[in-house]
Amino acid sequence: MIAGVAPVVVLAITAVAKAIPGFAEGLAAIFGTSTEDVEAKLARAEAAVRDPIDVTADDVGRREELERILRGES
Amino acid sequence: MSRHRVAIGIVAVLTGCGASAIGAQADTIAVAGAIVAEADEIVVTVRARDLDEITRAAQAECVPGGCDETRSEHYRDTLAERERTWAPVLAARDLVVEALRAWLDGLSVAQIASSESIGLGLLLRLAARVASAYGTLVDVLATIAPDVHLPGLPGES
Numbered sequence: 283m284i285a286g287v288a289p290v291v292v293l294a295i296t297a298v299a300k301a302i303p304g305f306a307e308g309l310a311a312i313f314g315t316s317t318e319d320v321e322a323k324l325a326r327a328e329a330a331v332r333d334p335i336d337v338t339a340d341d342v343g344r345r346e347e348l349e350r351i352l353r354g355e356s
Numbered sequence: 357m358s359r360h361r362v363a364i365g366i367v368a369v370l371t372g373c374g375a376s377a378i379g380a381q382a383d384t385i386a387v388a389g390a391i392v393a394e395a396d397e398i399v400v401t402v403r404a405r406d407l408d409e410i411t412r413a414a415q416a417e418c419v420p421g422g423c424d425e426t427r428s429e430h431y432r433d434t435l436a437e438r439e440r441t442w443a444p445v446l447a448a449r450d451l452v453v454e455a456l457r458a459w460l461d462g463l464s465v466a467q468i469a470s471s472e473s474i475g476l477g478l479l480l481r482l483a484a485r486v487a488s489a490y491g492t493l494v495d496v497l498a499t500i501a502p503d504v505h506l507p508g509l510p511g512e513s
Contacts, residue, residue, distance in 0.1 A: 313366065325445045327389030333382050335400045341439060344407055348435060354422030 357481040385459055387510045388486060389479040392456055395490070395506040399449055399497065402504050403442050410435045445500060458482050 414431045417423060423431070439469040466475030487509060494506050 296511065327393040330393035330396045331453060334449075334453050335396060336509050337400060337403065341378060341406060341407075344411060345435065348411050348414055348431060350447060351411060351418050352423050352428040352431060354418055354420050356415075 361503050382463055383462065384510050385456075386395070386482065388483075389460070391507045391509055392452055392486075392490065395493070396449060396453075397492070398504065398506060399445060402501055403445065405441070407435065407438055408462055410438060441500060444496045445493070448489070449498045451489040452486065454483070454494050455486040 362422050403417050410431060414423070417427065418431075459479065462482045489504075490509055497504060497506065
């Protein structure tokens with residue numbers, strides 16, 4: 283864990299990273315990766331929480347594609 | 357499932373009970389969130405790949421001449437059945453996201469709470485909920501795709 287992190291008012295994962303100096307660097311040490319990668323991970327984490335990947339739209343598209351295929355269309 | 361719960365619990369307890377404890381919980385949430393996001397991408401990708409195999413098989417048989425109604429029904433039924441097979445995984449995935457969102461939102465409550473023990477107690481319960489939901493996701497996924505492994509939560513070796 284990252285030591286000495288003061289409590290901050292946070293409502294989002296990316297806000298955690300931005301509000302705490304050295305946070306991304308600390309996470310980079312945990313993940314064994316670069317701070318840029320950590321920022322990307324945090325952005326994905328935020329998206330996963332706030333706006334999860336919509337598989338329903340993919341499923342609808344796949345069924346439509348199957349119907350085209352069944353009609354012999356490529 | 358209990359392995360995940362213990363892992364997050366240990367991390368949360370070891371981060372201490374001083375003024376930085378809630379901040380340390382924020383660390384844990386951020387790490388868990390990044391791991392859940394990775395796991396989510398894995399689940400969605402593996403599921404899509406699995407379902408896409410059915411459309412590829414149909415393409416090999418039905419393009420360009422088209423398939424008769426019997427074969428068409430076969431492919432429709434196969435796809436629908438495969439989607440139903442994945443439904444428990446998606447349900448477990450939703451639980452993880454909901455639990456993580458609640459844990460994240462719990463931070464603001466913890467900040468407002470006049471007693472840190474109340475705030476930390478809340479966050480620890482929410483952490484356990486995330487761990488439990490994630491453990492369920494791992495277990496359910498293992499029944500469908502046993503060769504797919506999701507990353508461990510914070511504190512797991």
